[in-house]
Amino acid sequence: MLHHLNPLIRKLEAVASLSFAEKEAILNLPTTVRVIKAQRDIVRERDKASQCCLVIDGWLYRYKILENGSRQIISFHVNGDLPDLQSLHLKTMDHNLGSIVKSTVAFIQHEAVNALSAEFPNIRDVLWRDTLVDAAIFRECITGIGSRQAPERMAHLFCELFTRMQAVGLTQKNICPMPISQQALADALGLSTVHVNRSLMHLRRRGLIQLEKQVLTILDWGRLKAESGFDSQYLHLHPARLVAA
Amino acid sequence: MLHHLNPLIRKLEAVASLSFAEKEAILNLPTTVRVIKAQRDIVRERDKASQCCLVIDGWLYRYKILENGSRQIISFHVNGDLPDLQSLHLKTMDHNLGSIVKSTVAFIQHEAVNALSAEFPNIRDVLWRDTLVDAAIFRECITGIGSRQAPERMAHLFCELFTRMQAVGLTQKNICPMPISQQALADALGLSTVHVNRSLMHLRRRGLIQLEKQVLTILDWGRLKAESGFDSQYLHLHPARLVAA
DNA sequence: CGTCGTATTGAATGGGTTCAAGTAGCGTGG
DNA sequence: CCACGCTACTTGAACCCATTCAATACGACG
Numbered sequence: 001m002l003h004h005l006n007p008l009i010r011k012l013e014a015v016a017s018l019s020f021a022e023k024e025a026i027l028n029l030p031t032t033v034r035v036i037k038a039q040r041d042i043v044r045e046r047d048k049a050s051q052c053c054l055v056i057d058g059w060l061y062r063y064k065i066l067e068n069g070s071r072q073i074i075s076f077h078v079n080g081d082l083p084d085l086q087s088l089h090l091k092t093m094d095h096n097l098g099s100i101v102k103s104t105v106a107f108i109q110h111e112a113v114n115a116l117s118a119e120f121p122n123i124r125d126v127l128w129r130d131t132l133v134d135a136a137i138f139r140e141c142i143t144g145i146g147s148r149q150a151p152e153r154m155a156h157l158f159c160e161l162f163t164r165m166q167a168v169g170l171t172q173k174n175i176c177p178m179p180i181s182q183q184a185l186a187d188a189l190g191l192s193t194v195h196v197n198r199s200l201m202h203l204r205r206r207g208l209i210q211l212e213k214q215v216l217t218i219l220d221w222g223r224l225k226a227e228s229g230f231d232s233q234y235l236h237l238h239p240a241r242l243v244a245a
Numbered sequence: 246m247l248h249h250l251n252p253l254i255r256k257l258e259a260v261a262s263l264s265f266a267e268k269e270a271i272l273n274l275p276t277t278v279r280v281i282k283a284q285r286d287i288v289r290e291r292d293k294a295s296q297c298c299l300v301i302d303g304w305l306y307r308y309k310i311l312e313n314g315s316r317q318i319i320s321f322h323v324n325g326d327l328p329d330l331q332s333l334h335l336k337t338m339d340h341n342l343g344s345i346v347k348s349t350v351a352f353i354q355h356e357a358v359n360a361l362s363a364e365f366p367n368i369r370d371v372l373w374r375d376t377l378v379d380a381a382i383f384r385e386c387i388t389g390i391g392s393r394q395a396p397e398r399m400a401h402l403f404c405e406l407f408t409r410m411q412a413v414g415l416t417q418k419n420i421c422p423m424p425i426s427q428q429a430l431a432d433a434l435g436l437s438t439v440h441v442n443r444s445l446m447h448l449r450r451r452g453l454i455q456l457e458k459q460v461l462t463i464l465d466w467g468r469l470k471a472e473s474g475f476d477s478q479y480l481h482l483h484p485a486r487l488v489a490a
Numbered sequence: 491c492g493t494c495g496t497a498t499t500g501a502a503t504g505g506g507t508t509c510a511a512g513t514a515g516c517g518t519g520g
Numbered sequence: 521c522c523a524c525g526c527t528a529c530t531t532g533a534a535c536c537c538a539t540t541c542a543a544t545a546c547g548a549c550g
Contacts, residue, residue, distance in 0.1 A: 064388050067474040072388040089374040094381050094479040128373050129334040136339050138383035143309050143317040145390045146435030190391030192539050197498060229312040234339040437507050
């Protein structure tokens with residue numbers, strides 16, 4: 001149980017089923033474990049990738065920098081996530097991958113992933129499925145930024161992150177870590193920091209959430225979910241891992 | 246050359262390489278061809294899918310409807326696209342797929358795709374790759390809606406659609422079909438129709454594009470590309486298919 | 491104990507929406 | 521052949537959500 005690749009197993013089992021032999025094979029993957037300081041880039045746009053990165057413990061994020069210098073955050077990643085699994089078939093990075101806080105990651109050579117996939121077709125399909133869930137999250141993100149107002153948009157992100165962390169055992173009751181600065185939240189939601197602050201205040205004053213010292217507490221899940229229009233279906237979680245809403 | 250699955254071959258060869266045997270096998274896929282009227286739903290959110298849809302000729306789009314009734318368009322799809330390939334591993338649809346204009350589509354059973362993938366691992370990887378490019382387009386879309394102003398956002402979409410159509414031979418010189426109403430454009434870009442109209446006027450008056458009778462003419466590719474910040478790298482096109490910008 | 495990043499709040503500005511009215515294009519039926 | 525009705529597009533004007541500028545407060549850390 002103390003294996004460093006356990007977060008990966010837990011994550012994959014959150015979206016699919018694995019046999020004992022498959023789990024065993026995953027745990028035997030050759031990896032290079034590294035600790036990354038906060039606010040560091042791990043892979044950059046235009047890099048050619050020959051390995052992919054697994055979050056063992058910490059928070060990573062993917063982002064693009066535009067011509068005008070502004071930063072758009074594409075996604076956040078927690079324990080068990082494979083944020084650049086797409087590099088397995090898209091060798092050139094079209095965005096950056098960086099750390100939000102000090103994180104422990106494992107690098108896995110593409111060759112090793114391919115060997116594992118060849119031996120265990122089910123693992124290959126589970127990995128493919130994982131990249132498809134990644135895309136499903138993007139679709140929901142487009143929907144939020146394109147059609148939701150600031151407070152709902154932010155509430156929706158909190159619902160998603162809480163649900164994803166819950167599925168891999170990173171929550172306690174109605175509490176989860178949330179080490180995202182208002183600046184980063186702004187860049188993820190397509191808002192200014194000032195407006196993120198005000199929207200946050202709005203959610204707090206109405207008793208929906210609490211957010212302090214990088215810890216998020218969901219005070220009223222029902223209303224938060226209803227008002228943000230959150231429906232976890234798009235996360236395509238394994239039924240057994242779906243905690244009753 | 247007159248086979249109805251040729252658009253698929255052309256599309257796949259725009260992003261990867263196929264052997265003769267592989268192309269042969271693809272052309273022998275069992276399909277059900279159907280003509281769909283304009284403005285019809287093909288698959289709906291929450292449907293369980295057992296087949297996927299190939300655009301032989303026409304325009305499809307994917308979209309979500311929000312609690313408040315507004316529509317967010319996620320993507321547009323032209324000849325050769327497999328807009329719901331993700332259903333191969335995510336059986337429950339998390340969005341809708343509909344037709345913009347009268348279109349000819351081919352339905353392919355998941356079983357048939359899986360059989361083909363088992364026999365030709367390269368085809369399976371090319372399909373996986375295609376779903377990853379789909380996700381890369383979503384990432385760019387998030388970036389546009391989140392960080393670009395209306396005219397640039399619209400110009401960027403035109404650049405993308407033109408480039409994608411060019412890669413599969415649907416353009417003539419600087420001209421391509423663009424049967425998207427301003428209403429649909431608005432729902433795709435996260436804008437109101439009024440503002441779409443004004444942004445369009447803006448691009449027209451500055452001599453960047455022409456758009457009438459559902460035909461788009463790129464009048465100044467250089468400036469359109471530069472001002473919208475378009476860089477085709479994220480489309481991950483096969484080098485041979487990349488037309489010099 | 492100063493300093494720098496992060497959060498908070500006020501006020502003015504602006505990009506985009508909404509409401510509203512009018513126009514152009516097109517297929518249908520009298 | 522033209523009136524009719526429909527839909528898509530266009531334009532003006534008031535309004536508002538969100539941005540920008542600016543100032544202050546807070547807290548962690550060397």
